[in-house]
Amino acid sequence: LAKTTQPPSMEAYEGQEVNVSCSHTNIATSEYIYWYRQVPHQGPQFIIQGYKDYVVNEVASLFISADRKLSTLSLPWVSLRDAAVYYCIVTLSGGNYKPTFGKGTSLVVHP
Amino acid sequence: DPKIIQKPKYLVAVTGSEKILICEQYLGHNAMYWYRQSAKKPLEFMFSYSYQKLMDNQTASSRFQPQSSKKNHLDLQITALKPDDSATYFCASSQDWEGADTQYFGPGTRLLVL
16 A cells, blocks of 8 residues: 655644645555544544545545645645644545545644 | 544553553545554554444554444554553554545554553
8 A cells, every 4th residue: 555755744834824844755545644633632524525626525636646646735834723633545446445645744833 | 523533542551561542533435544653653553344344454463452332433452562662552443444545644543562
């Protein structure tokens, strides 16, 4: 299964757009890309998933490069509540979903 | 109202003892899961259940035994506790096992083994 690489930390100010990158150079054709976030003392929360191109929902957008080796999670207009650890996961979908969480990207948001 | 309840929130145990972590979900989901997150390791997938049947076990130790008395319950029994078992244990659920990639997590039980 593909391994992911993310920056360990990022900082932003409230109101800024934040882009969190994730490298998955060994992603298989059958694997999907998922993003979760986790705030302290809570379980992870699903943000978005995608296979290729561009996906958007009410919380975030996800851009996936044409070769699928790089994905970027975009958070528009971050607030203090967006401060969390963001995890990029690459795995099979559905019943074969076996997430491997890495260390993630710790996002610090300044007022 | 919380949709996934985990009890207790905090748990302190002595080495060698046995504890049961409780998980109940009120989302009407058919699949449930257990994860573990310790200070030393990232979040680890442990078990998956579908309609009260074990679908996947990623835990090497038999000291960890899930127990499902109802479709919306998946407890985790841990025997012969060790200090290395200290971690936060998260329960999660999804509508179906086939849709396992859309999981909702509970608030966790923080276990400390002395």
